[in-house]
Amino acid sequence: MLERIRSRFRTDPEPASGKRARAARPRRISRREREARQRRLLYITTAIAGAVVVVALIAGASYQYIIYPRHALATVNGEKIQRSEYWKVRGVQLRQQLAQLQNQLQFASGDQATQLQQQLALAQAELSNLRDAPVSSETLGDMIDDLIVMQSLDDFGITITREELDAFLDDQFSPVPLVSPTPTSTPNPTAAAWATETTESRNITATANTESSATAMAATSTAVSLTATALVTPSGSPTPEGTTTGTPNATPAVTGTAVATGTATVEATGTAEGTGTPDSTGTPDSTGTPEGSPTPMPSATPAPHEALATSEALWDLYEENFLKPSDMSMDDYRRLVAEPTLGRIKIQERLLAEISDTADQVHAAHILVATEEAARAVLARLQTEDFADVAREVSTDTSSAPNGGDLGWFARGVMVAPFEDAAFSLQPGETSEPVQTQFGWHIIRVIEREANRPKTLATLQQEQSASFQKWLDSARAKSVITADIAITALTPVTQPQVQPTFSPPPDIPPTPIPTPTTIPTPATPEGSETPGATSTP
Secondary structure (H helix, E strand, O other): OHHHHHHHHOOOOOOHHHHHHHHHOOOOOOHHHHHHHHHHHHHHHHHHHHHHHHHHHHHHHHHHHHHOOOOEEEEEOOEEEEHHHHHHHHHHHHHHHHHHHHHHHOOOOHHHHHHHHHHHHHHHHHHHOOOOOOOOHHHHHHHHHHHHHHHHHHHHOOOOOHHHHHHHHHHHOOOOOOOOOOOOOOOOHHHHHHHHHHHHHOOOOOOOOHHHHHHHOHHHOOOOOOOOHHHOOOOOOEOOOOOEOOOOOOOOOOOOOOOOOOOOEEEOOOOOOOOOOOOOOOOOOOOOOOOOOOEEEOOOOOOHHHHHHHHHHHHHHHHHHHHHHHOOOHHHHHHHHHHHHHHHHHHHHHHHHOOOOEEEEEEEEEEEEOOHHHHHHHHHHHOOOOHHHHHHHHOOOOOOHHHOOEEEEEEOOOOOHHHHHHHHOOOOOOEOOOEEEOOEEEEEEEEEEEEEEEOOHHHHHHHHHHHHHHHHHHHHHHOOEEEOOOOOOOOOOOOOOOOOOOOOOOOOOOOOOOOOOOOOOOOOOOOOOOOOOOOOO
């Protein structure tokens, strides 16, 4: 205590060591200052954590809605197919599939209804989780083919204008063609009568316009179908039952089958009534005659402005029920679906122009059996028996056996090579030795042979399809294609070894329809009772 008082009143300067010691002692922090410092630290930590969360959310949203949709599922010669484009095309496909399945389910029963319900559930499950669902290799493969088609238009000197594309779209839902049809190749004029007769006799129908071309190529294109009239029922349009349905909801559910305006409807104006009375054996007699005959009543063909109005109305419904729910605009539809479809049609037309409408053809019949021994046995029987009779009895080709093995006329390139070589080496009336193919063993007989014979429409259409597929395969092989998944259309799949089925030529005669045989009913003598009949008092 005394020392402290002395030091306070001491006048001598304080040693430097004492000052340094006093300065080195830390200043005591008050509780208020300590709490303020802790609050500042908490605020800084919270702000940093919040910033990290915001950055993470922005990064996640950017990836989910910007980067991921723009991710390239595939590239074709450097041009990308984005995931968002796939979602749009696949979404429209699934909604159309749902509409078709729901429509078919209305008329199905039993096992068929169960199968349709299973397909419906699978399609609904994929559609509800489309962004995370596995990519359909078939859909992506067709989108790759569409891109190859569009990239190849310049090689053919083909251009598609906006006016041409709009006219093509208007024509899809129109009940009558709105644009002038593009001519397709037909048999030459010198054989017009023969071609007409052959076409009518074999029920070959073809329409020489772009709509029929689109239908013909639908098997090779999984782009969205442009002819979806049956999937959209316009407000107030007649249904088969004569009732009307309202405008469809945004869901692809369809409550009835739509009938496009301008299509012919058939109304029966008479009913068949039998006047015969069944006898006691349960066999009706033949005294009944039908009264009245059904008379087709075609509806009036709409005027062009009516057809255009119908097309526009159906397009509005199609856009509302299929495109908008799939986040696809009309510009997207033109670019991803309509333009590649029209491009395919135009390329097919160019390829068809290169196909000759005549060819060296043979009219042949064959007998197909499983082994060489069976074929030798057939040859032995043909020494004394009719070829057609033996074919009906032993041939395993169910398409030609009912006609005595008759395959009709065909040119080179239709049948497999061993069969073709044997057939074209024969003269009319000659029979081949046993010929082996992947289908079995054939005995071939040439009935007729003709050089430069006109091709039928069925043959021309088959050659057109084969020519387009050959070109597409070649263009695909030359293209530089990368994809995230294995593409079905590009990767051959090894199938289990099974016996292939013989494919007849397109002009094979139709299978004859057997004539029903009427079983005669023995006449009952007058006054006698029919056995088993009980008299009524």
